[in-house]
Amino acid sequence: MTATSPISPARIDASCRLPLFTLFGGAALWLVLSSVFGIAASLTFHKPTLFADCAIFTYGRAYPAWANLLIYGFAIPSGLGVGLWLLARLGRAEVAKPFLIALGAKFWHIGVLVGVIGILSGDTSGYEWFELPRYAAVILFLSFLLMAIWIFVTYSRRSVTELYPSQWFALAALFWLPWILSTAILLLQVYPVRGVAQVAIAWWFAGNLLNVWLTLAGLAVTLYLLPKLTERPLQSYYLALFVFWTLLVFGAWTGIPFSSPLPAWMSMLSSVATGLVIVPVLALISIVQATTRGARVACGGGPLCYTKFGAWMLLVVTILAALAVCPKVARVTDFTWFAQGQNALRIYGFFAMTMFGAIYHILPRVSGVTLSPSRVKLHFWLAMPGALLLALPLLGGGILQGLKLANADVTFLETVKAAMMPFRLSTLGETLIALGALVFLLNILGTIVSYYRAIAKTAYAEATALQPAEVKS
Amino acid sequence: MKSSSLVFLAAFVALSASWAGFVLAPQLQLGRAVQTKTIPAGDTYPLARPGLAQQGAEVYRSLGCVYCHSQQVGQQGTRVDVVLLNAGTNADNTLSAIAKVRPDLGKPETFIGLPKTITTVENVTAASSLVKAINDNGGKVEVNIVATGPDIERGWGRRRTVAQDYVFDHVVQPGTRRAGPDLSNVGARFPEIQWQYEHLYAPQVKVTGSTMPPYRFLFEQRRIGKVPSPEALQLTGELAPPPGYEIVPTDKARALVAYLLSLRADAPLFEAPMTPPPSAAPAAPATNSVAAK
Numbered sequence: 001m002t003a004t005s006p007i008s009p010a011r012i013d014a015s016c017r018l019p020l021f022t023l024f025g026g027a028a029l030w031l032v033l034s035s036v037f038g039i040a041a042s043l044t045f046h047k048p049t050l051f052a053d054c055a056i057f058t059y060g061r062a063y064p065a066w067a068n069l070l071i072y073g074f075a076i077p078s079g080l081g082v083g084l085w086l087l088a089r090l091g092r093a094e095v096a097k098p099f100l101i102a103l104g105a106k107f108w109h110i111g112v113l114v115g116v117i118g119i120l121s122g123d124t125s126g127y128e129w130f131e132l133p134r135y136a137a138v139i140l141f142l143s144f145l146l147m148a149i150w151i152f153v154t155y156s157r158r159s160v161t162e163l164y165p166s167q168w169f170a171l172a173a174l175f176w177l178p179w180i181l182s183t184a185i186l187l188l189q190v191y192p193v194r195g196v197a198q199v200a201i202a203w204w205f206a207g208n209l210l211n212v213w214l215t216l217a218g219l220a221v222t223l224y225l226l227p228k229l230t231e232r233p234l235q236s237y238y239l240a241l242f243v244f245w246t247l248l249v250f251g252a253w254t255g256i257p258f259s260s261p262l263p264a265w266m267s268m269l270s271s272v273a274t275g276l277v278i279v280p281v282l283a284l285i286s287i288v289q290a291t292t293r294g295a296r297v298a299c300g301g302g303p304l305c306y307t308k309f310g311a312w313m314l315l316v317v318t319i320l321a322a323l324a325v326c327p328k329v330a331r332v333t334d335f336t337w338f339a340q341g342q343n344a345l346r347i348y349g350f351f352a353m354t355m356f357g358a359i360y361h362i363l364p365r366v367s368g369v370t371l372s373p374s375r376v377k378l379h380f381w382l383a384m385p386g387a388l389l390l391a392l393p394l395l396g397g398g399i400l401q402g403l404k405l406a407n408a409d410v411t412f413l414e415t416v417k418a419a420m421m422p423f424r425l426s427t428l429g430e431t432l433i434a435l436g437a438l439v440f441l442l443n444i445l446g447t448i449v450s451y452y453r454a455i456a457k458t459a460y461a462e463a464t465a466l467q468p469a470e471v472k473s
Numbered sequence: 474m475k476s477s478s479l480v481f482l483a484a485f486v487a488l489s490a491s492w493a494g495f496v497l498a499p500q501l502q503l504g505r506a507v508q509t510k511t512i513p514a515g516d517t518y519p520l521a522r523p524g525l526a527q528q529g530a531e532v533y534r535s536l537g538c539v540y541c542h543s544q545q546v547g548q549q550g551t552r553v554d555v556v557l558l559n560a561g562t563n564a565d566n567t568l569s570a571i572a573k574v575r576p577d578l579g580k581p582e583t584f585i586g587l588p589k590t591i592t593t594v595e596n597v598t599a600a601s602s603l604v605k606a607i608n609d610n611g612g613k614v615e616v617n618i619v620a621t622g623p624d625i626e627r628g629w630g631r632r633r634t635v636a637q638d639y640v641f642d643h644v645v646q647p648g649t650r651r652a653g654p655d656l657s658n659v660g661a662r663f664p665e666i667q668w669q670y671e672h673l674y675a676p677q678v679k680v681t682g683s684t685m686p687p688y689r690f691l692f693e694q695r696r697i698g699k700v701p702s703p704e705a706l707q708l709t710g711e712l713a714p715p716p717g718y719e720i721v722p723t724d725k726a727r728a729l730v731a732y733l734l735s736l737r738a739d740a741p742l743f744e745a746p747m748t749p750p751p752s753a754a755p756a757a758p759a760t761n762s763v764a765a766k
Binding site for chain 1: 476477480481483484485487488490491492494495496499500502503504505506534535536537538539540541543545547549623624626627633634635636638639640642643644645646647648649650651652653654676677680682683684685686687688689690
């Protein structure tokens, strides 16, 4: 292959097909399952006796199943798939060993399955956002390495040497995950540290996963898709560099809650860092505004809608997180549903929406199958209100609960009841998300099926076309 | 940034700094914590949980109790209560001595209904001149350090939870949400085994309006043997087993309850000072060990 003839985008897309089908297909399936567990978990608060005889769906198992399927089942595979495509496209290089990446993705999905079965049967590790049992976590780590190595090789085969900001974010994400995952596996599960040092590591891991990794993977998409879809240049490269550096430097220190049994310096440091993450996110919003200003592209429920909505939700959740670490606010919001509302907003509002946008942009290119815009739009109008309807009641309910928790004259049961109506409302949001996830799954499966059907048709046509010739000879 | 090495350098610098801060540093600061002595009693703290309670900790983890129950009591500060036990043989002298240092207390009402808390100050030093005035005149006074904050006032604990409380726990689960009450001291607050069983089986029967899901799969219904099991749950109404049957806890429920009863983190420590309430007898060994039952 000579450097003088650049590889056509169509060839690059074709080389991404197999890994992306595997990653996205599995991600969509896990997202649907995750929301089923989310609904089951939330139903316990409608009727506590619902799963009295059913250990699998008891809240303490359904909830971590929801969280782990969402993060390890949906978020990481979709982020990896999108990252792979971005690195291949931006570097103008065909994917190295697509088969091995797809194999890694299959192992990853098996790891998730094993992990969730472990959680449901009571083998949870007990660390929030890292409940996967050790055997599952090791499978995930190894399959991640398999994928990451070949994604990196793909990147290093690039024919365009100049790096675009999305590439920084994707590469940093590729570097970040194995580090935090190996730390968590080694120091929490293989050679566990003692006492509260466990808690510090678990929170460090969760903070880096949710606040840094998801943001890195999401912003790689935002910085690529916004200029692309609005057909305007990125405003600006240096601002993106600023976002990158500040996000890494501040984001890495987030995750330790204000109320914790750890030494006070840790919560203080983490609170300050959480507040400072506003800086990169404000810079990001100014990029979004400057880039899309004056663009005459209607978003119409397509990828642009998803991306813009995601970026704004990142701003909202970052501001909320910064407020929630102020000591006066933290005394109210800590230990309430408020944190859960933030997580919902971050994962469903920002990350998932951004990924949906990217996947709807990428899939038609990779498969050659056109997605019906109305079904993409339908998903948007289920996922967007769903995320808000899940997050806002939890945030509001958390504040109501917290105000009562902070007042010792109010009985504890009343503090729980204060959040009950908003919490029950959030079940509706989770249901909308589940319906949206179902549409997403159908969209992806539809694309994959039509692609293989088209291939089969061509093959069949070729085979049948040959026959008369054979008869003649 | 034109080269990928700069990207990796940025990521490396940022992540290794936070790794050193939040993974390595706490390990150096707290990772080798060992047992300590309570203050002022000098008992060893904490004690390891007995075997059944340790198995119960596994059940606690496997059922995901942590998603609703925290195990960390918060505290906003301390206050110091000055409790006057008796005024001494010459009450008038004591009163005038008190009036010199605290004119507002120099009234005969101060001596009515002893022993009582005559004043609350910010710290022990602020009480010292008052204590000296009373002691010099033969009066008896006690200075009690009391933790404050909503969690303490709710009775969830006598002091905040500190790193020392978790030294023997594996999979430390301080929790981040309170859909249910804090459990740091549940062993001291609800020490009845049978109450715990029945609460797990049917929370709403024990706490009206409770939102806790029942854990009936931790119990089994079986035919009553020669003698009814002493552990059988006393259930009435629609929850009662059919005649001739009884509902008894499984091993998991027994372990879980043993663990819950072992939850007790209220020994006074250097980093979390407080005055323990006067104990009638040298009670159960200090904290985080199974309650004597």
